[in-house]
Amino acid sequence: MDNRPVGVFDSGLGGLTAFKELAALLPQEDIVYFGDTGRVPYGSRSRDTIVKYARQDIAFLQSKNVKMILAACGTVSSVAGPAGEHFGDLLQVPFVGVLRPTAREAATATRNGRIGVLGTAATIRSGSYQKELAAINPDLQVFAQDCPLFVPLVESGFVQPGDPITRLTVERYLEPMKAAGVDTLILGCTHYPIIAPVISQVMGDGVTLINSGREAARFCTALLAEKGLVAHRDRKARGARHFYVSDRTEGFSSIAGIFLGEDVQGEVSYVDIDRY
Numbered sequence: 001m002d003n004r005p006v007g008v009f010d011s012g013l014g015g016l017t018a019f020k021e022l023a024a025l026l027p028q029e030d031i032v033y034f035g036d037t038g039r040v041p042y043g044s045r046s047r048d049t050i051v052k053y054a055r056q057d058i059a060f061l062q063s064k065n066v067k068m069i070l071a072a073c074g075t076v077s078s079v080a081g082p083a084g085e086h087f088g089d090l091l092q093v094p095f096v097g098v099l100r101p102t103a104r105e106a107a108t109a110t111r112n113g114r115i116g117v118l119g120t121a122a123t124i125r126s127g128s129y130q131k132e133l134a135a136i137n138p139d140l141q142v143f144a145q146d147c148p149l150f151v152p153l154v155e156s157g158f159v160q161p162g163d164p165i166t167r168l169t170v171e172r173y174l175e176p177m178k179a180a181g182v183d184t185l186i187l188g189c190t191h192y193p194i195i196a197p198v199i200s201q202v203m204g205d206g207v208t209l210i211n212s213g214r215e216a217a218r219f220c221t222a223l224l225a226e227k228g229l230v231a232h233r234d235r236k237a238r239g240a241r242h243f244y245v246s247d248r249t250e251g252f253s254s255i256a257g258i259f260l261g262e263d264v265q266g267e268v269s270y271v272d273i274d275r276y
């Protein structure tokens, strides 16, 4: 039993797709979310910069006395190593990234052995999903595509299924996936589930989409139980939610509402992340 909060972070608001899943699975847990909105996107940056930012994000969450850290960011997870090995010197608590649980789910879901991976430029360049999937089953064929326009579209609210700009962009990026005949498509960036309906329409019914935020939240839930870290509270008690951002807090609530599918419940505060 451990009543400390779970820490979740992302470069911006995309990680809220994982937060939402986690909050639904663990209503009694306190959760601290950090969105690095002052420095988003991470996916177009160098590995060194992503590592530097992620280390600050982890240090900040650890200053909030969290009991576990969920990197709800495909980009950070891809440079971290499956269990956060590259942050090993800094980590005081267990670390969960999106990579391993997502790859496992995709390998289980595929029927024809052809898996597509969509992610940021840094995620795809790292080859992380390709390596993880090959380690699970070397016979899998993996097709990867970076989608640099998806994050700005989502963060700017171009998310309605009928939006022509988003639809055209999705069609352009997914052409190679359709040509490759994948039957399973990993949404390797936590922003992408927000436009999953458009991605699904373009790919067609026979293709299973794997939501990396959801898989990571499920894995995190199982790990808390396995390590005996689940909070002990009255059954009806609801855990506290605290959101931190590194840029304006005004406006957070309306955009965050799109990710959460409901109004933000909980406090929203600014943090000067450069201090960490």
Ligand code: DGL
Pocket: 010, 011, 012, 014, 015, 040, 041, 042, 043, 044, 072, 073, 074, 075, 076, 120, 123, 151, 188, 189, 190, 191
């Ligand atoms: N949500 C992030 C991811 O899962 C990154 C978006 C970005 O900062 O480029 O990769």
